[in-house]
Amino acid sequence: MKTNIITLIIVLAGIAGSIFWIEAEKEIEILCGLIQPGQSIEKVIGLLETGEHLEYKLEGRKLRFYSIKNLHSISCGVDLQNTTEVATVRFSERINLKILTILTGSICTFLLMIFQIALASGKPLGEYAWGGFNKDLPDSLRKASAVSAIILLIGILSLLSLNYISLIPEGVSAYIVAGFALMFMFSILGNLLSVSKKEKMVMIPASVVLFLCYFTAAYSAF
Numbered sequence: 001m002k003t004n005i006i007t008l009i010i011v012l013a014g015i016a017g018s019i020f021w022i023e024a025e026k027e028i029e030i031l032c033g034l035i036q037p038g039q040s041i042e043k044v045i046g047l048l049e050t051g052e053h054l055e056y057k058l059e060g061r062k063l064r065f066y067s068i069k070n071l072h073s074i075s076c077g078v079d080l081q082n083t084t085e086v087a088t089v090r091f092s093e094r095i096n097l098k099i100l101t102i103l104t105g106s107i108c109t110f111l112l113m114i115f116q117i118a119l120a121s122g123k124p125l126g127e128y129a130w131g132g133f134n135k136d137l138p139d140s141l142r143k144a145s146a147v148s149a150i151i152l153l154i155g156i157l158s159l160l161s162l163n164y165i166s167l168i169p170e171g172v173s174a175y176i177v178a179g180f181a182l183m184f185m186f187s188i189l190g191n192l193l194s195v196s197k198k199e200k201m202v203m204i205p206a207s208v209v210l211f212l213c214y215f216t217a218a219y220s221a222f
Helices: 001-032 039-048 099-119 139-160 170-192 197-221
Strands: 055-059 062-066 074-081 084-093
Touching: 001 039, 001 062, 001 074, 001 084, 001 099, 001 170, 001 197, 039 055, 039 062, 039 084, 099 139, 099 197, 139 170, 139 197, 170 197
Parallel strands: none
Antiparallel strands: 055 062, 062 074, 074 084
């Protein structure tokens, strides 16, 4: 029960954190793009006041706005001339959550795919998967692991298609990634119900990380 509660808290916190982070990121990027040289500082501040996720600081001829909701990972700097008019605008980004989750999710999915291939080839790792009932999986579950490996490969290609490759159109891959997020959510629930301590120890954290990566990548793509 304790493990279930902790897992639920982590998942909900991860979902909320991802949504706030991405919304703050989008808001700052959009507002930064709306600020143009020659605009008055009053107009700029009026524009920033419409934001829901940001805060700004005006010091002399420099204005900077950012958001605590994404840990100041992106910001927009505005240089003023004569303290009344915009001279230049700079958008800076230290962490791109979408790219981070795509890379992390792809690596973790690849490792899980290798694990499923090992199971399919007969490695005695069955205590970590499929309920943990069999150290050596029967043929039916070995075939299921082979199918799982193929499905996971599709997940990797879909994630990478959101930013790095053009194998799957981004509009399509976003929905596929969302489907994988749903799949890993059910995987979390299944692993929480598992009677195998070894499966819970390994697969619950793995499923949580994968769910949050796929959820965040999909949410940022829509």
